[in-house]
Amino acid sequence: MQQNKFYITTPIYYVNDVPHIGHAYTTIAADVVARYKRLEGVEVFFLTGTDEHGQKVQQAANDVGVSPQEHVDKLHQRFKELWVRLNISNNDFIRTTEERHKKLVRDILQELHSRDEIYRDSYEGWYCTPCERFWTEKDLAEGNCPECQRKVDKIKEHNYFFRMGKYQQWLIDRIKNDPHFILPASRKNEVLGFLEKPLEDLCISRPKSRLAWGIPLPFDGDYVTYVWFDALINYISIHGSLDDIKASGFWPADHNMVGKDILTTHAVYWSTMLKAIGLEPPKNIFAHGWWTVNGQKMSKSLQNVVEPNQLIDQFGVDVIRYFLLREVPFGQDGDFSHKALIGRLNSDLANNLGNLLNRTVNMMEKYFAGVVPTPATNGPEDKALTEKSGEVIAEVRILYNELAYNKILQKIWELVDTTNQYIDKTGPWNLAKTDEGKERLKTVMYNSAESLRVLGVLLNPFMPQSTESLMKQLGIEAPIAEQGMKSINQWGGLKPGSQTQKAKQLFPRIEDKQAAQILTELSSPKEEKKDNGNQITIDEFMKVELRTGKILEAEKVKKSKKLIQLKVDIGTETRQVLAGISESYEPEDLVGRTVIIVANLKPAKLMGIESQGMVLAASNDGNIILAGFDQEPGQGVQVR
Numbered sequence: 001m002q003q004n005k006f007y008i009t010t011p012i013y014y015v016n017d018v019p020h021i022g023h024a025y026t027t028i029a030a031d032v033v034a035r036y037k038r039l040e041g042v043e044v045f046f047l048t049g050t051d052e053h054g055q056k057v058q059q060a061a062n063d064v065g066v067s068p069q070e071h072v073d074k075l076h077q078r079f080k081e082l083w084v085r086l087n088i089s090n091n092d093f094i095r096t097t098e099e100r101h102k103k104l105v106r107d108i109l110q111e112l113h114s115r116d117e118i119y120r121d122s123y124e125g126w127y128c129t130p131c132e133r134f135w136t137e138k139d140l141a142e143g144n145c146p147e148c149q150r151k152v153d154k155i156k157e158h159n160y161f162f163r164m165g166k167y168q169q170w171l172i173d174r175i176k177n178d179p180h181f182i183l184p185a186s187r188k189n190e191v192l193g194f195l196e197k198p199l200e201d202l203c204i205s206r207p208k209s210r211l212a213w214g215i216p217l218p219f220d221g222d223y224v225t226y227v228w229f230d231a232l233i234n235y236i237s238i239h240g241s242l243d244d245i246k247a248s249g250f251w252p253a254d255h256n257m258v259g260k261d262i263l264t265t266h267a268v269y270w271s272t273m274l275k276a277i278g279l280e281p282p283k284n285i286f287a288h289g290w291w292t293v294n295g296q297k298m299s300k301s302l303q304n305v306v307e308p309n310q311l312i313d314q315f316g317v318d319v320i321r322y323f324l325l326r327e328v329p330f331g332q333d334g335d336f337s338h339k340a341l342i343g344r345l346n347s348d349l350a351n352n353l354g355n356l357l358n359r360t361v362n363m364m365e366k367y368f369a370g371v372v373p374t375p376a377t378n379g380p381e382d383k384a385l386t387e388k389s390g391e392v393i394a395e396v397r398i399l400y401n402e403l404a405y406n407k408i409l410q411k412i413w414e415l416v417d418t419t420n421q422y423i424d425k426t427g428p429w430n431l432a433k434t435d436e437g438k439e440r441l442k443t444v445m446y447n448s449a450e451s452l453r454v455l456g457v458l459l460n461p462f463m464p465q466s467t468e469s470l471m472k473q474l475g476i477e478a479p480i481a482e483q484g485m486k487s488i489n490q491w492g493g494l495k496p497g498s499q500t501q502k503a504k505q506l507f508p509r510i511e512d513k514q515a516a517q518i519l520t521e522l523s524s525p526k527e528e529k530k531d532n533g534n535q536i537t538i539d540e541f542m543k544v545e546l547r548t549g550k551i552l553e554a555e556k557v558k559k560s561k562k563l564i565q566l567k568v569d570i571g572t573e574t575r576q577v578l579a580g581i582s583e584s585y586e587p588e589d590l591v592g593r594t595v596i597i598v599a600n601l602k603p604a605k606l607m608g609i610e611s612q613g614m615v616l617a618a619s620n621d622g623n624i625i626l627a628g629f630d631q632e633p634g635q636g637v638q639v640r
């Protein structure tokens, strides 16, 4: 029996990151399954969102002189906007700073604490601030964080712990007994390997004195919740209280889709958290691979981050959606190149699918004035085509269970190729020459168009925009969502008498000369300078009032690890400014120094103290260097 509710999630993205194709990849993959299931008539809930608490957010907000809440209210929009451009059909967007989320996190903490699943203990260990994770001595890689290789600090403090360790055997059994639980199988084995070592309890708190930007523990206001414990709960907080979740029919989720880097947190932390709460783990956690660019990891410093908005502008949204899922088997790593993308666009989309549509619609116009004829005959070629269609539909349905996107697309292209061959073999241009041939021609043209209709439905989850346009060209006005997969269960759904409509090519070919030009543009450093939405005009820049100022006083802000409170003389007045520089500068070294101040920044309160400006500094891996001058310019001088 067909399951009638389906729940799929993406990870919630760190709000600080600029969205790139890695983020787009997970989201598009989840979107395709969500769209497919809806076409099957299933009630789908598809969730994505942003992860908005933690050290990095607090730090970044500090750096720009705004409150963390203001910061995340602004930044999360970049993800929302990109998902609209990429035609992502999510049913909701969860932000971890929303009250509906925070409430469930607090309720779960309270419940687990009252059941002694969470306890207080003293802890000594090595802490990596950027990763916000504790490590034991033996975890360290040559004394550094094993994950990011940066320096770690020895910390001794009281914290709260979730009794994760006691679920170790349960988890091992669960993974071993359910082959569908963690996929692909190779990743499942990695998790089992990880579980061979004793599983320790999980530290789920951070002292507020070190990190204020988090959900306060309901049973101890001196602590906030560890960001992963908070974030993972997003998958259920969307459905309300624990009782609401059970009643919603959307838990356990069908797929928690994640990248390979965050499989452990999901397979181990998340599953055991759910077990303790009394909920089932998700039916499946699928870990996909990572995209590199020309063999290298994407990173801002290498300037090789592939920006999806730019790709959409250049190639169109459906080409990107198609390429990312066709190029690499889901689960494996892949290398992104614009050249490969252009190659796929030209061959699969323009030459094969696009050409099939063009010639069918053109011949329909030429031989039948655009009116779809009633099929008249039934020969062996027709039978072979309809059988192929049936086989492809059946296999695609099975392949969706494995999230084997590239195989699904390969399979669908078998129907594209078979239909092109059908036209070549039957030769409509010859049939049109004789009266007997004209009868046969009706069937051939009908079947070619019908096959395209089937392709339109099958490809709709991957290319929602282009397939709607394909349907219109065939004379079908009803949206594909209304037609559904059931409309292709039987051959012959296209109504004779429909009026085809010639339109512009769905996927124009990129000729060699143009391709060379695009490749040079995209791969040259100029790419950075192109207006990709980040650029500002000189007038906009001039709105920022930069002035020199002399530091008169400096003192550390109590309870803050980073902030120093400064009194700065900016010529016309003295300003109180907070700067997150205390890890790199001592207050006494700052007095008398000339710095650059953003003088017209809206005042903001940090830790209850008003900051009336911002000091410019370079920040390199946590090392802060104040911007300055090689000669003394004097106070209140404009900087341009």
Ligand code: MSP
Binding pocket: 010, 011, 012, 013, 014, 017, 021, 022, 023, 025, 026, 051, 231, 232, 233, 234, 257, 258, 259, 260, 261, 262, 289, 290, 291, 292, 298
């Ligand atoms: N906030 C956490 C997830 C919390 S879920 C409860 C996080 N965020 S992230 O923004 O860093 O990453 C989100 C997803 O993007 C992860 O699944 C990650 O694997 C994916 N990708 C980030 N870079 C990627 C590539 N270069 N390639 C493919 N996916 C990548 O982790």
